[in-house]
Amino acid sequence: MTGRPHIAIDAMGGDEGVRIMMAGVAQARRRHDGLRFSLFGDEARIRAALENHPNLKAASTIIHCDGIVDGSDKPSAALRKANSTSMGLAIRAVKSGEAGAAVSAGNTGALMAMAKVALRTMPGIDRPALAALLPTLGANDVVMLDLGANTECDSRNLVQFAVMGAAYARALMDLDRPRVRLLNIGTEELKGTDEIRDAAAILRAATTLKMQFDGFTEGDKIGSGETDVIVSDGFSGNVALKTAEGTARFVTDLLRRAFTSSVRSKIGFLISKPAMHLLKHHLDPNVHNGAVFLGLNGVVVKSHGSADATGVANAVHVAARLLEADITRRITDDMANVSAGVQAESLTQ
Known part of the structure; x- marks a missing residue:
């Protein structure tokens, strides 16, 4: 993408309100000094919050709107009021070209529905997928998709997810050939459903892709760091995802109880405090905040509703990186390589 990235912000999304959203966007602005923003929501509340962030204020335009997508709104209800809500208007700014990306901490189902209807899927992509970074024991995080946008997928969908996930990993983690695996119930070639095995065959045949397809992985290896992209x-x-998040909370709560169970345990906590802080940082969802709907004609990033300012800043950072990397063009080029690779393979059989 040329020029300075422009990002539309749904200022009314999120559990913590406008103040936290603006604090997070201001933090991201300090990290990416060239960013410009369109802020959608209650103008009075946004202006009040911007008084504490002059750097963001100078780089932003406020677009007032009265409508808000509630957390309990069904996608169909949210769609009917898309043209009057902060979420809907932020997405419309991407459709019109005013902004390259939109960031919202609002209702996930509503955001997905609005984005898909307004932006449509890219050529060669049947369905968008929700992708996010998860922590690992390796040098890099792992990209995982789909995380809930499509409950049932065929082999074609899984191949498209693999292509999009690899492009995402190259953009955010500066990897030349991300290691890609399909989530399965075993690593043997005969394991899994027909859809998973067929997708694996297609990916093995598409040798021109900028990825290293390594077959299958199991759920207990998601955080091992052995792969860069996991597709399901x-x-x-x-x-x-929910199991991993629950396990992380279980471990931290268990350690908290153990370290407060006795005087000796409390002394042990003081000794191990630096390591505990490192663990807390590694498992903090704010550090990995910012899931993206890949496969649309535009970048839409979903922030956790409960994200703090640092979490919101990380979601904006994801949007900025994807714009700078021109993720839409990368995915389009890679999908063309999939088709070329499969056609070449069929000619040799």
């Missing part, structure tokens, strides 16, 4: 249907991906 949205049902399995969402279950795996």
Whole structure:
């Protein structure tokens, strides 16, 4: 993308309100000094919050709108009022070309529905997928998709997710050939559903792709750092994500109880405090905040509703990096390589 990235912000999304959203966007502005913003929402509340962030104020335009997408709104209800809500208007700014990306901490289902209707899917992509970075024991985080946008997927969808996930990993983690695997119930070639095995065959044949396809992985290896991109249907991906998040909370709560159970334990906590802070940082969802709907004609990033200012800043950072990397063009080029690779393979058989 040329020029300075312009990002539309749904200022009314999120559990913590406008103040936290503006604090996070201001933090991101300090990290990416060239960013410009369109801020959608209640003008009076946004202006009040911007008084504490003159650097952001100078780089932003406020677009007042009265409508808000509530957390309990069904996607169909949110769609009907898209043209009057901060979320809907932020997405419309991407459609019109005013902004290159939109960031919202609002209702996930509503955001997905609005983005898909307004932006449509890219050529060669049947369905958008929700992708996010998860922590690992390796040098890099792992990109995982789909995390809930599509509960049922065929082999074609899984191949498209792999292509989009690899492009995402190259953009955000500066990897030349990301290691890609399909989530499965085993690593043997005969394991899994027909859809998973067929997708693996297609990816093995598409040798011109900028990825290293390594076959299958199991759920217990998601955080191992052995792969850069893990691909699954949205049902399995969402279950795996929620299980990982629950396990992280379980571990931290268990350690908290253990370290407060006795005087000796409290002394042990003081000794191990630096390591505990490192663990807390590694598992903090704010550090990895910013899931993206890949496969649309425009970048839409979903922030956790409960994200703090640092979490919001990281979501904006994701949007900025994807714009700078021209993620839409990368995915389009890679999808063309998939088709070329499969056609070449069929001619040799």
